[in-house]
Amino acid sequence: MSKTETTPSTPMFPKLPTPDFDPQAMWSKFFTDAQTRAQAFADEYAQLEAQMMARAKQAIETWAQLAQDALAYSAQLSAQARKIGLEATRKISA
Numbered sequence: 001m002s003k004t005e006t007t008p009s010t011p012m013f014p015k016l017p018t019p020d021f022d023p024q025a026m027w028s029k030f031f032t033d034a035q036t037r038a039q040a041f042a043d044e045y046a047q048l049e050a051q052m053m054a055r056a057k058q059a060i061e062t063w064a065q066l067a068q069d070a071l072a073y074s075a076q077l078s079a080q081a082r083k084i085g086l087e088a089t090r091k092i093s094a
Helices: 023-093
Strands: none
Touching: none
């Protein structure tokens, strides 16, 4: 075979890609797309994280309000128990 003849395409030696095939452009596009997807993921994750923090803060505020209400109710019950106890003592003494 002379140098001017082209070799046939075989699985071991495929024909070279057409001139419009640009591996550098392909890889550049691949990495650009990957970076764009990673940025979109990071933005979505940041949004979800902000929502999670807002919900956690609301849950803590709700728990704190419930704890304060429980303490106030406990104090009220204690005052009523003292009042009933004193009244009972007065009735027994009289």
